[in-house]
Every structure is written in C-alpha cells, then in structure tokens.
Amino acid sequence: MEIKQTDHSVASMNHVVRCISCGEASGELAPDFRCAHCGDLLEVDFPKWSAEAPPDPVVLKSLWRERRTSNQPLDASGVWRFREVLPELDDWACAVTLREGNTPLYDLPRCARSAGVERLQAKHQGMNPTGSFKDTGMTTAISFARQERFHWVACASTGNTSASMAAYAARGGMRSLVVIPEGKIAWGKLSQSLDYGALTCQLRTDFDGCVRVLNDVIRRYPIYLLNSVNPYRLEGQKTAAIELLEQLDWQVPDHVVVPGGNLGNNSALGKAFLEMRRLGAVDSVPKISVIQAEGANPLYRTVHEKNGKELVPVEAETLATAIRIGNPASWKKSLRVIEATGGCVEQVSEAEIALAKAEIGADGVGCEPASAVTLAGLKKLVRSGFVRPTESVVLILTGHVLKDPEYTIKFHRGDLSVPRMADDAFRALTAEQRKSPVVLDANADAVLRALEAEDKRDG
Ligand code: F0G
Numbered sequence: 104m105e106i107k108q109t110d111h112s113v114a115s116m117n118h119v120v121r122c123i124s125c126g127e128a129s130g131e132l133a134p135d136f137r138c139a140h141c142g143d144l145l146e147v148d149f150p151k152w153s154a155e156a157p158p159d160p161v162v163l164k165s166l167w168r169e170r171r172t173s174n175q176p177l178d179a180s181g182v183w184r185f186r187e188v189l190p191e192l193d194d195w196a197c198a199v200t201l202r203e204g205n206t207p208l209y210d211l212p213r214c215a216r217s218a219g220v221e222r223l224q225a226k227h228q229g230m231n232p233t234g235s236f237k238d239t240g241m242t243t244a245i246s247f248a249r250q251e252r253f254h255w256v257a258c259a260s261t262g263n264t265s266a267s268m269a270a271y272a273a274r275g276g277m278r279s280l281v282v283i284p285e286g287k288i289a290w291g292k293l294s295q296s297l298d299y300g301a302l303t304c305q306l307r308t309d310f311d312g313c314v315r316v317l318n319d320v321i322r323r324y325p326i327y328l329l330n331s332v333n334p335y336r337l338e339g340q341k342t343a344a345i346e347l348l349e350q351l352d353w354q355v356p357d358h359v360v361v362p363g364g365n366l367g368n369n370s371a372l373g374k375a376f377l378e379m380r381r382l383g384a385v386d387s388v389p390k391i392s393v394i395q396a397e398g399a400n401p402l403y404r405t406v407h408e409k410n411g412k413e414l415v416p417v418e419a420e421t422l423a424t425a426i427r428i429g430n431p432a433s434w435k436k437s438l439r440v441i442e443a444t445g446g447c448v449e450q451v452s453e454a455e456i457a458l459a460k461a462e463i464g465a466d467g468v469g470c471e472p473a474s475a476v477t478l479a480g481l482k483k484l485v486r487s488g489f490v491r492p493t494e495s496v497v498l499i500l501t502g503h504v505l506k507d508p509e510y511t512i513k514f515h516r517g518d519l520s521v522p523r524m525a526d527d528a529f530r531a532l533t534a535e536q537r538k539s540p541v542v543l544d545a546n547a548d549a550v551l552r553a554l555e556a557e558d559k560r561d562g
Contacts, residue, residue, distance in 0.1 A: 117191040120145050120334055123435060134321045136332045144436060145334045146374070147190050152381065158187050160384035167349065171205075181205030182239050182342045188378060189243060189338050197250040199275035203238035204342055206230045208350045211466045211498070214459075214478055219485045220492050224356075225463070225477075226347050229470055229503035233295060236340060236368060236501045237267035241329065243339030245271040248327035255280060255326040259313035261364065261425045262292030263502055268329050269299035280326060282306060282313045287424050289471070289507035309419065310365075311430045331367025332432050340368055341375035347497060348379060356389045357494035360477040360484075362501055363393035363402050363448070364426035366437035372499065373440025389497070391446040392489075393437060394480030396421035396456060396473075398522060401431055402438070403450040411438050422453055422510060422521065425473035425502060447489055451479035453521035454529055457514055461536035464511075469504030515539055 119128045122138035123146050129139065136145055152158070167185055170178035177183040177195065181204015192198060208226050215223035228236030245268070248256050256272050257280035258264045265281040272279035281296045285305035296303050306313050314330070321328050331337060348355065359376075361369040369391055376388040395403050399419035408415055419429035431437070441448060451459075459482070460475035477498035484490040504511065513519040515537050517530050530537075543549040 117151065118147050118149050121148050123439075134326070134328060135318055136328060136334065144332055144433065146436070147334050147338050149188070149378075157382055160379075160382050163187055163382070164349070164353065164384065167345075176200050176202070179205075180242065181346055182242050182339045185342045185345050188345070188375075188382075189342070190247075190335060192246055192250055194250060198242070198246045199249055199271050200242050201232040201238060201270065201274060203231050203242050203339075204346060206343070206346070208347065208497070209466075209468050211463065211468065211478075213466045214462050217462055218478060218481045218496075220481070220490065220494065220496055223481070223496050223498065225468060225470075225498045225500045226343060226350075227468065227470070227500045228343055229474065229500055229506070231267075233263075233267045233270045234291070234503035234506055235263035235267060235471075236343060236499070237263045238271070239342055240331065240336035240338070240340035240367075240371065241267040241271045244329050244333050244335040245275055245277070247335045248329070249275045249277065251327070253325070253327040254278060255324070256329050257282065257317060257321065257326045258329040259283070259310060259317045260330075261310050261427055262288040263425055263506070264330065265301065265303070266292045266295035266299070269296040269301035272301070273299045278302065280304065280320075282317045282320075284309045284313055284427075287427060289424055290509060291503075291506040310428050311416075311419070314430075314432075330432070331365055331371075337367055337371035337374065337433075337436075340371035341378070343499070344372040344375035345379060348376075348385060353385055355385050355387050356497045358446075358481075358484075358490055358496040359389040359391050359499065360481050360496065361391060361393055361499045362423075362426055362473050362476045363395045363437065364399070364428045364431065364473065366393070366402060366431040366433040368499070368501065369393045370433045370436035370440050373437075373444055377440075377443060388444050391440055391444045392480065392484060393441060393446070393448050394476040395448070395450050396423050396426055396476060397450045397452050399423075399427050399429060400450045401429055402434055403448050405434060406438070406448045411442075420522070421456075422519075423456055423472035423476065424507070425471060426476070447484070449480045449483050451476050451483065452523065454524050454532060455479035455482070457519060457521060457529075458533055458536060460511075461514065461533065463500070464504065465536065468500070470500040471502035471504060471506040472510055474498075474500040474502050 124143035459478035
C-alpha cells in the first residue's frame with residue numbers, strides 16, 4: 104500500500120470541516136486535526152442543509168427504517184444506514200464495517216426505582232462489536248483513513264478506543280499503533296488490542312501523557328490519528344442519538360445522561376440531536392447531562408470554578424479507568440452541547456459508581472464502571488430536582504460488563520477498595536448488592552444448603 108506523507112484532504116463534497124472557534128473551513132486537514140489558524144478543534148458541517156433543499160425528514164425516516172431489512176453491509180451497519188447525514192466517502196468500497204450500531208434500548212425497572220424516576224431506559228452502546236460505543240465512530244474515521252491510503256493508524260487510549268481501532272484496522276488491512284497508560288487498562292480491553300494485532304505500547308504515564316507522546320509521533324511519521332479530536336469519529340458516534348430517536352418512534356426523551364471522559368461522546372450525541380432538530384425530524388432536543396468521576400472531574404470544575412470559560416485540568420484518578428482523563432480535548436464542544444440543550448454537569452464518588460454498576464447488573468444488563476456513572480449521576484440529579492420523577496430519562500451505557508471483570512469480581516468478593524471511604528464502610532454500604540461466589544464441597548447437600556440460605560436472605 105502506498106504510504107501517505109501529506110496532510111489529509113477533505114475529499115467529499117457533501118460536507119465541510121470547520122474550526123469550532125474561528126469558523127475557518129479547512130481544505131487540508133493537519134495530522135493532529137487542529138485548525139491551522141487558531142489550533143482549536145474541527146467539526147463537520149453540512150452547508151447544503153441550509154443553502155439548498157435540505158433532506159426531507161419524512162423520507163429519511165422511512166429510508167433508514169427500510170434499510171434494517173437489507174443484508175447489504177452498509178445498510179446492515181447501524182452507522183452507515185444513516186449515511187445521508189454523515190460525511191460521504193468518495194469510494195464506498197473503502198467503508199470498513201463490523202455491523203456496528205443497532206444497539207438495544209433496555210428498560211431498567213430496578214434502577215428506575217433506586218433513582219426515583221417512574222421510567223428509566225438505557226441505550227447500551229456496549230453491545231457494539233468490540234464492546235463499546237467507540238465502534239460507531241471508528242467505522243467512519245477508519246474508512247476515511249483507508250480512502251486516503253494510510254498504512255498506519257494510531258490512538259492514545261484508556262482501552263476502548265484502542266480495542267476498537269485495532270479491530271477496524273485489522274478489518275481494513277491497516278496496521279495500528281496503540282498507546283496506553285501502563286497498568287491502568289482493564290484486561291478485557293488490553294487483550295482485545297493484542298488479539299486484533301495492534302502494536303501495543305504501554306507507556307509509563309497516564310492517558311494525558313499518552314496523548315502528548317502520540318502528538319509528537321504523528322508529527323514525525325505518516326500515521327492517521329484516530330482519537331476523538333478526529334471529527335470523523337464524532338460523526339459516526341452521533342448516529343447512536345439518531346438510532347435512539349428511531350427506537351423511541353421519534354418521541355424526544357426529556358433527559359439523556361452520558362459519562363464524560365475526553366468529552367467526545369456527549370459532543371457527538373448532542374450534535375446529532377441538534378442536527379435532527381435542524382432538519383425538522385424532531386421539534387425539540389433532550390437535555391444532555393455529563394457525569395464525571397469525582398477524581399477525574401475537569402469539566403465539573405471548569406463549570407463550577409471558571410464558569411465554563413477556561414479548562415481546569417486535573418491529575419485524574421478513578422477506578423473507572425475508561426474515564427481517567429484530566430485534560431479532555433473536547434471540553435468546548437461538550438459545554439456547547441450542554442448549554443444548547445439545557446443539560447448540566449455532575450460528579451459522583453467511587454462508592455456511588457460501584458453501587459450503581461451493581462444495580463445496572465442486577466437489572467440483567469450490566470456495564471463497565473465508567474458507564475455506571477450515568478445512574479449514579481442521575482440519582483443526584485433527581486435529588487437536586489434537575490430531573491423530575493415523571494420525566495423520561497435515557498442513560499448511555501458506553502461499555503460492556505465483560506470489559507473489566509477484575510473490578511466486578513473484586514466488588515462482589517468484597518475486595519474492592521475505593522478512595523475516600525474505609526473498606527468496612529464500603530462493604531456495609533454495598534452488602535445488599537454484593538453476590539460473593541461460594542466455594543463448596545462437591546455434593547448436592549452443600550448446594551441445597553446454599554440455596555436455602557439464599558432463599559432466607561431474599562425473605
Ligand atoms: N465510557 C467508556 C466505556 C469509555 O471508554 C470512554 C472513553 C468514556 C465513557 C468517555 O467518553 O471520552 O467521549 O467522553 N474512552 C476513551 C478510550 C477515552 O480511550 O477508550 P468520552
């Protein structure tokens with residue numbers, strides 16, 4: 104394969120790529136996807152929606168639904184079936200798809216009771232091919248990398264982006280470079296990137312340090328960057344919001360609650376809701392609220408200490424390793440979405456996250472720790488009155504429960520230690536949720552005694 108040496112070009116005619124601050128449109132995209140004039144992030148825009156006849160929302164809705172019965176790979180993808188509102192590839196044969204998207208929307212009745220709302224739903228993005236929402240953005244961005252004939256793609260990651268990138272690179276015939284913080288990656292995620300054949304570099308630093316190193320590498324080697332600063336990532340990720348609306352028969356929920364790490368995902372979902380309103384597919388948008396772990400709360404602090412005017416970076420620490428990020432790239436995009444939709448930012452403790460994760464599991468759904476911040480955050484938003492009990496709420500669950508089995512097993516065995524809470528107090532708080540495995544002699548009497556004890560416990 105020919106190795107690409109120059110900047111990427113904006114190949115397709117259906118969209119432009121613009122700076123979010125100075126508005127300058129870029130014909131050539133720099134390797135770090137930053138604006139050549141002011142260095143801020145870029146985003147995809149569709150000027151034809153304003154200038155000419157925009158796509159008819161009635162036609163779009165029926166076309167998108169119809170495609171669900173098609174076996175063509177692009178239609179079977181829960182991302183590409185929305186291709187009328189995505190940046191266009193010049194050559195559709197470049198699309199790399201693992202049939203991502205099309206994820207379930209579940210009712211969470213027990214979690215609803217525990218949060219104090221009448222009805223609660225979860226859009227489970229962990230049900231994507233590699234077990235996280237990253238696949239929806241990876242299919243779009245990596246297809247552009249392939250169209251531009253890149254040999255290498257790369258990302259810095261807390262584990263899910265890297266797992267996803269490694270899979271899609273392998274499918275697209277590209278090599279992938281994964282840069283992750285040593286010792287702070289859940290095993291499921293690390294094992295994926297190895298199995299999909301990535302060059303996996305574990306650096307002795309955190310996620311923010313990995314980003315710094317990778318930015319240096321891409322300046323010195325022809326590599327296509329697949330972090331969420333890449334605007335094509337967010338375009339794919341936005342389809343989860345469109346799919347959610349479709350699953351709700353285009354009835355807009357009152358609230359959507361999203362975990363916040365590097366802050367790309369909530370920005371992408373918000374962009375989609377606002378675009379659907381712009382096209383007339385819906386009349387309103389849900390309030391999008393972002394939840395961070397207390398130990399990795401730069402957006403929360405930015406809002407509360409600087410009124411959203413300047414980022415407050417933090418030294419991040421949380422057991423929810425997916426969102427262990429102190430210097431989030433997309434903070435401005437995120438704040439714009441929160442403001443435009445009337446949402447808010449909340450933070451939750453490690454104990455609250457662990458409890459919420461077990462509750463989501465007990466509803467038969469399960470998720471990784473970072474996803475559980477949504478339920479933990481919702482409880483606080485109900486208590487503060489921001490969410491009313493009668494309002495409709497959708498949590499975005501971002502990662503599959505099997506991504507981080509170590510956390511789950513430690514929790515249920517009573518071996519999980521959380522910061523800022525004594526182990527005894529944490530064990531007492533979570534006693535009802537914990538289901539420790541019981542080791543028994545190999546006979547039926549022993550198992551029956553365990554059954555009876557459990558029946559008694561259930562009352
Ligand atoms: N939930 C999970 C499971 C994640 O993996 C991430 C981010 C987030 C939430 C936060 O999303 O960054 O868009 O605000 N994971 C990235 C990674 C950083 O490298 O896998 P965000």
